[in-house]
Structures are given as structure tokens and as C-alpha cells.
Amino acid sequence: MGTEGKQLFLCTCNRTMPLDAEALAKQLGTGPLPLHSALCQHEIARFTEGAQGDVVVTCTQEQRLFTAEAESLPGIQSLRFVNIREAAGWSAQAREAGPKIAALIEAATLPEPDPVPVVSYKSSGQVLVVGPGDAALYWADALSAQLAVTVLMTGRAGPASLRGERRYPVYSGKLVGLAGWLGAFDAEWEQENPIDLDLCTRCGACVRACPEHAIGPAFQIDPDRCRSHRACVAACGEIGAIDFSRRDTARNGRFDLVLDLGAKPWFKQHQPPQGYFAPGGDPVAQAKAAAELALATGEFEKPKYFVYKPSICAHSRSQKLGCTQCIDVCSTVAIRADGDHVYVEPHLCMGCGACTTVCPSGAISYAYPTAEGLGTRLRTILRAYARAGGRDACLLLHAAGGAAAIEALAREGRGLPARVIPVEVEHIASVGIDLWLAALAWGASQVGVLATGREAPQYREALAFQMSIAQTIANALGYQGEHFRLVAPAGDVSVPFGADDDGPTPADLARLDAALWEWPPALAPRVAATFAAVADKRRLLALANEHLAAHAPTPQTVIPLRAGAPFGSLDINRDACTMCLACIASCPEAALLDHAETPKLRFIEANCVQCGLCVATCPESALSLVPRLDLTSAAKAPRVLNEAAIHACTRCGKPMGTQKMVLAMIERLRSHSMFAGEGALARLSMCGDCRVLDLMANEQSVDVRDL
Numbered sequence: 001m002g003t004e005g006k007q008l009f010l011c012t013c014n015r016t017m018p019l020d021a022e023a024l025a026k027q028l029g030t031g032p033l034p035l036h037s038a039l040c041q042h043e044i045a046r047f048t049e050g051a052q053g054d055v056v057v058t059c060t061q062e063q064r065l066f067t068a069e070a071e072s073l074p075g076i077q078s079l080r081f082v083n084i085r086e087a088a089g090w091s092a093q094a095r096e097a098g099p100k101i102a103a104l105i106e107a108a109t110l111p112e113p114d115p116v117p118v119v120s121y122k123s124s125g126q127v128l129v130v131g132p133g134d135a136a137l138y139w140a141d142a143l144s145a146q147l148a149v150t151v152l153m154t155g156r157a158g159p160a161s162l163r164g165e166r167r168y169p170v171y172s173g174k175l176v177g178l179a180g181w182l183g184a185f186d187a188e189w190e191q192e193n194p195i196d197l198d199l200c201t202r203c204g205a206c207v208r209a210c211p212e213h214a215i216g217p218a219f220q221i222d223p224d225r226c227r228s229h230r231a232c233v234a235a236c237g238e239i240g241a242i243d244f245s246r247r248d249t250a251r252n253g254r255f256d257l258v259l260d261l262g263a264k265p266w267f268k269q270h271q272p273p274q275g276y277f278a279p280g281g282d283p284v285a286q287a288k289a290a291a292e293l294a295l296a297t298g299e300f301e302k303p304k305y306f307v308y309k310p311s312i313c314a315h316s317r318s319q320k321l322g323c324t325q326c327i328d329v330c331s332t333v334a335i336r337a338d339g340d341h342v343y344v345e346p347h348l349c350m351g352c353g354a355c356t357t358v359c360p361s362g363a364i365s366y367a368y369p370t371a372e373g374l375g376t377r378l379r380t381i382l383r384a385y386a387r388a389g390g391r392d393a394c395l396l397l398h399a400a401g402g403a404a405a406i407e408a409l410a411r412e413g414r415g416l417p418a419r420v421i422p423v424e425v426e427h428i429a430s431v432g433i434d435l436w437l438a439a440l441a442w443g444a445s446q447v448g449v450l451a452t453g454r455e456a457p458q459y460r461e462a463l464a465f466q467m468s469i470a471q472t473i474a475n476a477l478g479y480q481g482e483h484f485r486l487v488a489p490a491g492d493v494s495v496p497f498g499a500d501d502d503g504p505t506p507a508d509l510a511r512l513d514a515a516l517w518e519w520p521p522a523l524a525p526r527v528a529a530t531f532a533a534v535a536d537k538r539r540l541l542a543l544a545n546e547h548l549a550a551h552a553p554t555p556q557t558v559i560p561l562r563a564g565a566p567f568g569s570l571d572i573n574r575d576a577c578t579m580c581l582a583c584i585a586s587c588p589e590a591a592l593l594d595h596a597e598t599p600k601l602r603f604i605e606a607n608c609v610q611c612g613l614c615v616a617t618c619p620e621s622a623l624s625l626v627p628r629l630d631l632t633s634a635a636k637a638p639r640v641l642n643e644a645a646i647h648a649c650t651r652c653g654k655p656m657g658t659q660k661m662v663l664a665m666i667e668r669l670r671s672h673s674m675f676a677g678e679g680a681l682a683r684l685s686m687c688g689d690c691r692v693l694d695l696m697a698n699e700q701s702v703d704v705r706d707l
Contacts, residue, residue, distance in 0.1 A: 004029070006109055009047060009057045011039040017089030020098060027102040027388035040065055048073060056080045056108055058101075082108035086407045087422050091415030099390030100421050106384035107377055107423075113369040118301040119346040121182045123256040123275065125297040128152060128187055130175055131261025133218050135281070137162070137170075139259060139290055144168050146294050150253065152189055153197075153218065154262065161217030162202055170197045171251060172220055178266045181347040182275030182296065183256045191249045193220045199241035206242060209235035257296055259289060270331040270456035271350055303368040305351035305426075310341040313363035314611030317586040322613035326355035326364055329429075331456035353430025354459050357466065360566035360609035361589055362537030366430050374425065375435055375533025375540065381421055382442045386528060392521035394420045395439055396487070398450035399427050405450065405504050405512055412506070413513045419445070420516055429459040433466045433566070434537050436484055437544040440474060443528035445521045448487045460486065469565050473545070473629060474522075478553030481522025487515050525551040541566075542606065549631040561627040568610040568627040570603055572641045576622040577601070579644040579658040583614035583623060593638055599646060599658045602638040605630050650682070651690035 010033050012019050021035040036043050040062040047057075047066065052075030057066050060083040070076045082104050088097035125147040129136045133153040140149045141163075149168040152175060162170060172195075177188035195206070200219050207215045210232050214225035221232070221242075228244075236242045258276045260266055265278035272278065277293060279285030314323040317340055326342060327335045334348035335355060344355070344364070356366040365371060378395060385393050396416070398406065406422055409415055416422065425431055428449050436447045449463060467484040474483045488511075504512065529547040534540050549555065561567060579599050584592045591607035592614060594600065615623045644658035656662060666684045675681045679698060683691045 006030075006054045006056050007051060008033055008105065009036065009039060009051070009055065009059075010034070011036040011043075011057075011059055013059070013085055013089070014038060017085060018095050019089065019101070020095075023098050024102060027098055028105060044069070051076050054078045054080075054109075056082060056105060058082055058084045058105065061085070080108045086410035087416060088418070090410040091418065093418035094415070096418040099385045099388035100418055102388040103381045103385035103390070103393075103421060107381045110377055110380060113373050116367045117304040119304050119349075121274070121300040121302075121347070123183045123297050123300070124148070125257070126150070126255045127257040127259060127293060128185065128253070128255040129259045129261065130154060130187075130266075131259075132156075133172075133220075135261045135286070137218075139261070139286060140168055140170075143259075143290060143293060147257070147297070150255065152187075153220070156220070156222065162197075162219060164202060166202075172197055172218075173249070173251065175262075175266065177252075178258065180254075181273040181345075182300065184347070185255045185258050185273075185275065186252065187255060187258070188250070188252045191246070191251060194242050194244045194246065195219050195221060196241050196243070196246075199239060201239055201241070203239075205235040205237075206232035257293055259293060261286065269333045270458075271352075273332070273348055274350075303351065304346050305349055305353065305366065305368050306344055306346075306356065307365050307367045308342075308344055309363050309365075311363075312361045312588055313341045314361050314588050314609055314613060315342050316340045317588065317613050317617065320586060320613060320616040322586075322611040322616065323360060323609070325358040325360070325462075329354045329358050329458045329462050331458060351430075352427045352456075352459065354427075354456075354462055357429055357432030358462050359537070360611065365535065365537065366426075368426060370535060371435060371537065371540070372533045372535040374431065375438055378423065378435065378439050378444075379442050379533055381423065382439065382444055382528065385421065386443055390419065392419045392445040392524070393443065394446040394448060394516075394519070394521070395444050396420050396422045396448045396450055396516070397425050397428060397431055398422060399425060399452075401452040401454065402428070402450035405452070405508070408504050409509055409512055409516075413509050414517060417517055419521070420448075428455065429463065432463075433470050434540045434544070436467070436470050437473065437548065438529075438533065438540055440470075440479070440483060441525060441529040441531075441544040441547040443524055445524045446481075446483050446485065446519070448485045448516070448519070451486055451488045453488055465562075465564065469561055472561060473559055474548070476554075476556050476559040477548055478555075479523045479525070479548070480553075481520065483522045485515075485519065487512070523553070527551055538607075538609075545629065545631060557630070557632050559629040559631070561629060563625070563627050564610070565627040565629075566609050567629040568608055568625055569605050569630065570608065570614065570641065571624045571626050572601070573620075573622040574642050576620040577618075577642050578620060578661045578664050579642060580619065580661060582617050582619065586613045586617035588613070598643065600643040601641045603641045604638050605635040647685070649687040649690050650685045651694065652687065654687045654690075656687055 010019060010021060015037050019035060021033040025033045036046060039047060048069050051073055055076055060081045063081050070079050084101045084104055087104060088100045091097060127143060127147045128150050129140045130152045132155050136151050136153050140151045143149050144167050151168060151170045153172045154174060172193045173189045173191040175189045180186050197219060202219060211229055212225045212227055214222045215232060233242045260278040263280060267276060275296060277289035279289040316322055332348045332350050334345045335342050353366045355364045382393055428451060439447050451460060463486055470484050525548060531543045579601060581594055581601060584594055589607045589609055591604050593602040610625050610627055612625060615625060644660050646655045647657055647659040647662040648655055669675050670681060683694055686694060
């Protein structure tokens with residue numbers, strides 16, 4: 001793959017970019033490149049008359065125009081777009097940005113990601129409107145023409161009044177449960193008011209009968225005014241809608257959508273389920289939510305963003321808890337414990353990929369795109385950039401929200417430095433230490449992650465932690481400088497830039513400009529790695545670390561790391577260890593091994609993910625984690641942590657287990673009544689067969705319990 005055989009349409013956008021077509025052709029290794037200045041305007045005929053085969057257009061602003069034109073051109077086999085204007089051409093260093101432009105064009109020619117399974121939603125428009133009576137009834141009326149509305153009035157109804165015409169179900173009470181997603185919300189509530197609005201005929205007899213005027217136009221009783229005359233009950237008569245001693249107050253229903261008008265949203269997570277809208281009391285936000293609700297009917301699909309391999313998941317073994325990082329970081333509460341493994345609800349997963357980033361074993365991997373696909377893209381960009389003569393490449397990873405900041409910087413500031421190459425990803429939390437270190441090995445000087453401040457706080461914390469681990473490794477090997485940075489236009493990554501969706505303010509842009517232009521290059525490896533991107537996370541980390549270590553300015557064998565790092569060793573207290581080997585069964589990564597012939601506990605450090613399951617399982621508390629990165633070949637080979645002599649049956653000599661384990665068992669049972677006397681205690685040193693023979697030979701009577 002590459003630009004060979006591709007037809008490239010290069011445009012200067014009304015001569016606002018100082019592009020050198022001749023130099024770019026050399027950098028890309030192609031023939032002469034025609035240079036256009038108004039390809040989307042009076043030069044459009046050059047596209048419609050000349051485009052054929054695999055076509056690449058260096059413009060994303062007019063993507064719809066070129067796509068529409070291409071539909072009538074049978075000679076076009078594929079059509080790709082690449083943004084070189086905001087990424088490179090509109091910059092104070094535009095004339096030096098040739099290598100970056102070549103790299104971006106090269107990346108645009110890569111194949112599209114393979115299709116992935118999809119997650120389906122179906123909504124028929126059944127919406128539950130929850131909130132104070134006034135607001136709930138107002139929006140129910142507004143939505144009822146398009147959606148099937150159900151109202152749950154909470155709190156006191158206020159001046160709200162029910163229509164004489166029953167256009168939709170109305171309930172009153174307190175919401176006690178809500179779970180689900182678009183097309184499948186299960187709601188539970190408790191009726192708190194004596195008047196059951198589902199039974200009420202709205203005849204008004206109770207209102208007229210009440211001497212305290214405690215019943216309002218919404219047919220709800222004000223408990224502060226009610227004096228228990230119960231005239232309303234008599235007036236309601238056979239209808240039976242009023243019951244002050246009602247016990248069957250539990251109600252429930254299933255809905256496709258939920259409009260929550262309460263002061264506090266029901267879902268507390270950073271990203272609530274799709275189909276749930278919580279605008280609170282803000283009228284503008286309520287109107288916006290109502291407009292979105294009106295469109296939320298039909299069938300919808302999204303990619304299934306993850307792939308899960310339970311066999312290497314380090315969450316739990318035998319009810320002993322190990323790694324919970326994916327559960328802790330998920331902002332949609334889509335991941336929960338499921339026995340020894342975890343379960344990811346695909347309908348709640350929104351594709352942030354943070355779980356795949358923090359997973360130390362690679363049990364959860366990103367599927368859209370895969371780490372292998374994104375790694376191939378990063379490697380292609382860095383190779384093309386270096387081949388075109390670029391130096392000190394800085395990859396700037398950003399999601400769709402960060403593109404607004406990059407565009408604003410290009411239009412209102414100095415743009416991006418020539419060495420800063422923007423790479424859009426599905427979500428900034430989906431890329432972690434494996435691809436960062438691999439990018440460094442492939443020749444990147446730095447990797448920046450552009451945060452908008454609207455990301456979940458746990459995402460930023462996870463990225464910052466992983467960057468600290470990656471930075472420790474790079475600096476320990478002598479690669480000087482800051483290689484990894486969480487970049488935020490607002491300065492503080494926890495503060496969203498701009499107001500709502502208006503994009504960054506001038507102050508934000510000034511800080512972003514400084515963060516990128518004043519970030520000095522860091523030391524990269526003298527020789528760029530040639531290994532290909534692989535899907536296995538641990539394998540990719542090993543390849544990157546091996547290359548960085550092989551070309552390290554200051555070679556290291558062992559690098560100490562922070563607790564929580566995905567690399568490390570084990571310390572063992574040999575005096576406490578009885579060689580029960582329970583830790584081996586608990587290890588999901590095959591880092592702990594036994595020996596086929598002798599009692600040995602062996603350990604492969606390269607396989608350890610520091611999940612702590614072995615530590616939690618050990619009955620003697622003899623193990624402890626040692627976070628570090630061992631870069632020697634010995635880390636890949638089994639080494640003996642502990643070994644023990646074999647205990648043989650004192651009567652026949654048959655092996656029974658380790659000496660230490662048998663002696664520990666004897667010591668613990670010494671005070672038990674069943675083993676009083678030296679003869680009974682001595683039998684614990686015998687195998688099962690010899691124990692029976694000894695009992696028959698030396699005891700007058702045998703209790704079956706002794707067998």
C-alpha cells in the first residue's frame with residue numbers, strides 16, 4: 001500500500017497554502033503532481049473529467065461535493081480524503097510541512113478497517129417523562145403528537161392541571177428504579193399520593209367535595225392542607241381512585257426513551273445510556289432534549305467496540321479479587337463482575353476504549369479500529385515522515401471534539417508546528433501505553449493526547465498514570481525530554497474549553513498554541529524500529545521495549561516502576577511458603593508454573609501483569625508484588641521462586657507431598673483430640689494405605705472416623 005497507483009488531487013485552497021508540488025512528488029515517490037487552486041469551484045471539471053481508479057483528494061471541507069460528483073463517474077474505484085489545510089498548510093511553518101503532508105497523504109491510502117459486529121437498538125417512541133408536574137405535563141403535551149408519552153409526576157403537582165381529554169397515561173409518585181438503554185428502559189416507581197391517576201376519571205367530584213380545597217387541578221392531594229375528612233373518598237364512590245391506606249403502591253413499566261426533568265439526574269455516571277435525556281430545569285436544554293427525542297424512533301446500529309478474551313482476564317479466581325481496572329474506569333457502567341470474569345454490556349458501551357487501555361493483560365481489546373490497525377497507521381505516518389526528510393515527529397492524537405481546537409488554531413493562530421502530526425482516533429482513551437511506546441520505537445519524538453476537558457475524569461487519570469509509566473521507561477533508558485503529554489486547550493485538562501459546543505476561546509487557543517509550539521523535541525531512538533503492529537497488547541509492548549532497550553543511550557536491565565504498572569516481579573517469603581502451589585491455579589497469565597518432576601514454584605516475569613491474584617490467593621501471605629520492568633532475556637524464562645524436599649511415607653517410602661506442607665499439617669493438628677498420642681500423630685506422616693495398615697496392626701479397636 002502507498003501512493004503508488006493512486007491519483008492525487010492536490011489543491012492550495014485559493015492559494016492560501018504554499019504547497020511545493022515538485023518537492024511533494026519526490027517525497028511521495030510519485031510522478032508529477034498537478035497543483036490546483038480552486039478544485040471545488042471553477043476547476044471542478046478537472047476532477048470530473050480526470051478522476052479514475054483509486055483517488056485521493058486533499059480536501060475534507062468539500063467532501064460531500066466530491067462524493068456526489070464521484071457517484072456519476074464509473075471510472076472511480078475508491079475515493080479518499082485527507083485534510084492537509086488545517087493540519088499543515090495553514091501554519092506559520094507551512095513551507096516546512098512537506099514531510100507531514102506526505103505522511104498524511106500516505107496514511108490516507110491505507111485500507112479501510114475491516115467491518116465489525118454491530119449492536120442494534122429498536123425504539124418505537126414509547127417515552128417516559130419524569131419530573132415536576134408543570135414541566136412534565138408541558139413537555140408531554142408537546143411530544144404527544146409524535147411519541148407515545150407516559151408521564152410520572154414527582155413531588156407536588158403545583159399549578160399544573162390535567163386535560164379533560166386523556167391523551168396519555170399520567171402517574172404520580174417517586175421514581176425508585178431505572179435501568180436499561182435505548183429501546184429497553186425498565187422503570188419502577190411508588191405511588192405516593194392517595195389519588196390513583198390511572199383510575200381517576202377527572203370528574204372533579206373530589207375537588208368540589210373537599211372542604212379544605214386540598215385537591216388541585218392535577219388531582220393530587222396536598223397533605224399539608226388535608227384534615228382527613230375523607231369527603232373526597234365518599235365523592236369518588238365506586239370509581240375507587242382515592243385510597244388513603246393503599247399498600248399496593250409499586251408500579252413499573254418498560255419504555256424506549258426517558259426524559260428526566262428532575263433537578264438531579266437519575267444516572268450519576270459521566271455518560272448516561274443512549275435514549276436517556278436529563279436536561280434538568282433549564283428550558284433551553286429541555287427544548288433541545290425534546291427535539292432529539294422526537295427523532296429517536298426507528299432502528300439504530302453502532303459498532304461493537306470491544307473484543308473480550310475471558311481466558312486471560314485477571315479479574316478474579318476462586319472468589320479472590322484481582323484486577324478491577326476496567327470496571328473502575330468505565331464511565332457508562334457497562335462493565336460488571338461476572339464470576340471470575342467480567343461482563344461488558346454492549347448496549348451501554350459507548351466506545352471510549354478506556355477499558356482496553358487500562359487492561360494489563362489485553363483481555364479486552366479495541367475493535368473499531370483494532371490496535372493493530374491503528375498501529376499500522378501510526379507506523380505508516382512515521383515512516384513516510386522520516387522518508388520525506390522530517391525530523392522530531394510529534395504525534396497529536398485527538399478525537400472528533402479535538403478537531404475543532406485544531407481547526408480554530410489554524411484559522412486564528414499559528415496553526416500546528418510542522419513536526420506535529422494530528423491523528424484522529426475514535427476516542428483519546430482508546431490508545432494507551434502499548435501504542436505510545438511502539439510509536440516511540442517507530443521513530444516518534446513525542447506523543448501528545450489532545451483532551452477537550454469534557455472527557456470523564458477517570459479517563460484523564462488513567463491516561464496520566466499510563467503516561468507516567470511510559471515516561472519513566474523512556475527516561476530510564478536515557479531518552480531525554482518529555483515524550484508523552486496530555487495536552488488541553490484550557491490549560492487544565494479537567495476544564496472544558498469553550499462554552500458548550502462553541503469551541504475554544506481565544507485564551508484557550510493561546511494556551512494550546514503555547515503547549516504545542518513551546519514543547520521542545522525529546523530524544524528518539526537513533527534507529528527506527530521495523531516491527532509491524534500486532535494485535536496482542538503484551539506482544540506489542542515487548543517488541544517496543546526490546547527495541548528501545550537495544551538502542552538506549554543509557555542501557556538498563558531493570559527499571560523500577562510505580563505500583564499499578566502492568567509489569568513486575570514477585571517477592572516470596574520462603575520461610576512462610578509451604579509450596580501448596582495454590583498461586584499457580586490462580587494465575588490467568590501462566591506467569592506461575594510448577595515442575596513435572598520436583599516440587600518447584602517457577603515464575604516467568606514477562607508474563608506477569610501485576611494483577612495480585614496470586615497474592616490474594618496465597619494462604620500464608622508469602623507473596624508480594626514488585627512493580628518493575630526487567631529488560632533482560634531472563635525475564636522470559638522460568639526462574640525458581642521456591643522449591644522443597646519431598647516428604648516420603650515413613651512406612652513405605654511413597655512420595656506424599658512437600659516436607660514443609662506435611663510438617664505444617666502435623667503441627668496444626670497436634671492439639672486436635674483425634675490425634676492424641678504419638679501413634680495417631682505419627683500416622684499423619686504415612687500415606688493413606690499405610691495409615692490403615694498401622695491402625696489395624698496397633699489399635700485394639702478402630703473407629704471408622706480414623707480411617
